[in-house]
Amino acid sequence: MSLSLSLRVSIAKLSSFERETMSHSSVPRQKLMRRCRQKKEEEEPLGGDMEDLFSEKETQKIRESLLDWYDDNQRDLPWRKKSSESEKERRAYEVWVSEIMLQQTRVQTVMEYYKRWMHKWPTIYDLAQASLEEVNEMWAGLGYYRRARFLLEGAKMVVAGKEGFPNQASSLMKVKGIGEYTAGAIASIAFNEAVPVVDGNVIRVLARLKAISANPKDRLTIKNFWKLAAQLVDPLRPGDFNQSLMELGATLCSVSKPSCSTCPVSSQCRAYSENRTIPVTDYPTKVVKAKPRHDFCCVCVLEILNHEKNQRGGRFVLVKRPEGGLLAGLWEFPSVILNEEANLETRRNAMDLYLKEEFHVEPKETCAIVSRKELGEFVHIFTHIRRKIYVELLVLQLTGGTDDLFKGQAKDALTWKCVDSDVLSTMGLTSAVRKVYLMVEAHKKGLSVAAPVSSNITATSRKRRST
Template sequence: MQPKQFRTELLKWYKDHKRAMPWRGDTDPYKIWISEIMLQQTQVQQATPYFRNFISQFPTVYDLAEADQHDVLKAWEGLGYYSRARNLHAASKMVVDEFNGQVPQTYDEILKLKGVGPYTAAAVTSIAFNKPNAVVDGNVIRVLTRYFGIEDDTRSTKTRRNVQELADELIDKKYPGDFNQALMELGSEVCTPTRPDCENCPIQAGCIAQKMAKTDSIPYKSPAKKKPHYIIGVGIIERETDKKILIALRPNEAMLGGLWEFPGGKQKDDEKIQQTIERELNEELGVEVKAYKELTSLKHTYSHFSITMHAWHCKLISGKPKPKESQEIRWVTKEELEEYPFPKANKVLTEKLVK
């Protein structure tokens, strides 16, 4: 199949089969940019309600730039990968201050925005500004490695560079935004990781993996390193005088920065979980506490590690809490907990406390 036919068949299929999404068909570069940031590491169905809520709260780049980071993170709560929200907030200020409130139209300029990498730059400039910049994500890698019969490890930089070059050669110069979306849609809906629907694929006539019955082995991805697992202990300190609970604000530069949490940390070898909590709260807050009753335990998986979190009620024995390792600490009522953005694991605890 020649490149021209590839483009023709793909775009024809896309016109007939593209899914309805709240950002599709919208010409506002700001909304397209927001959607692309949300779709990093996130499925369409999960991102959709967040996108609608986010745009209703921050309808323009000026609204986002003027917003408090607390409100931006609260709107993002539950979507994960919170550095995306912090970077997006910082980038909105750049757009206002350095680009007169206009999302940059060129690939090189938009790359200057915090949190914008090659994929996002290509997606936004092609969809919003009709620039012929080819996107390469997991879906595109799967489609093109199968189509061209590439059996090399897709974790390698060389393979990804090869796929990028092929995408650059194939992209439709007249309709680059539709082409990019079509290729990603094909990977998502037809050329799926397992049991691809080859019979209904518009480009299957030229697909080498399909002809060689290798769709099970292509793309090849070398095994990932085993994720470490950590035992975490956190303390719930309830003030006796007014029953308010202590929460801490994580440093912006840290993982999950800008979110609130119950103080605590990793268990050391040969340490009981109560000892972990008492030690961590002493290090983080400068206080002596007694962990006396477990509230709950839960498991959570992040991108590079997993945790089992144990939350214990703690009695304050001595000292006045200070934010030694956090930006800020606050005493809040159980009802007020819902107003603060928390990481997902901590959010489970807040819900349990409120109930």
């Protein structure tokens, strides 16, 4: 098969030693082709319709205009404050927490979470002493719980290192949970390092400034957005400039209703000034999202009554999810995932088998069923899963004690536990688990159990922050 012209040119640019290696070595042809393509990508500064960087005049104008606008219009947010030289590490920690919280979450939602977090763990050393359960409880409702776990693990890693907080983007990226974007934000804002940041808002601004129609999800396109952002960073005020670029994307340069007439860089914006026949909102190019898969989940709220008569309530069984995967390490009611929709009898059979295997729950042998009531259903949407959840309340009277449920389970590694209702109502539970418990409370109060409104924690185009 003949090589393409561009690939032949790339091969021609290889050294004579490399060409000879291609002819005589045992290196597979596919690997050599891949190496040639990689070399070609590295040599080309920009690709597709991103063929040129900003001119020096454009760069200076954009820097000046954005910084002036930011100084006058920046939002008053709790994580934005100036710090002295001696407070840089604390400032870095505050930026880190805010940036992790802001990933795929609205700013207004984050503000109260951030205040509560910093009140409980004002420094990285305080956070490093926390348990994962404490962190998950504080995080409950923000979604994407892996962020919280990585934040805790990263804090423990930094404190254990005994070398202080990393102060450069390259060293920050060695910390668990800190990627290129977060490293750039911390390094530029807290330590004044002239490095770029690229999130969903920055991509939108750059795509419009340069009228870039290339696929914003493509690996090479993303790499080129980083090159453009790196060129623009102001060397004297890198942190403020990066925040101004993100602020512009979060406010004036919005997804569907950009305020081009009041934008400080509209005169440098090609999408606005040169392509009047193409709407500004066509940039960046919309990428069709993959359809979420559908699954079905039976949730059994298992209430265990005590032996005493005339009691008003019992204890609820919670199960800890596996340490890896979706909602890792969080507590929930016993549940079974089904691959298809099923009737009540099928769902109960699946749940009965699960309860027997996990908790030794067998009617007439280990317990008596006091009541069993189907409460309703609702839909919960994750990033890639649309889950229909069926809820029932099963009240049991055990012939033995609740200790029988935990046979063979090490106390320091519990995978399930029993909690009182007053404890359950104050725990940091996911939004789906809270919805289930609200249905139980409504049933106990004799209220109609209306199916909750479909909950949705889907991220929008992987934006790092939203308005």
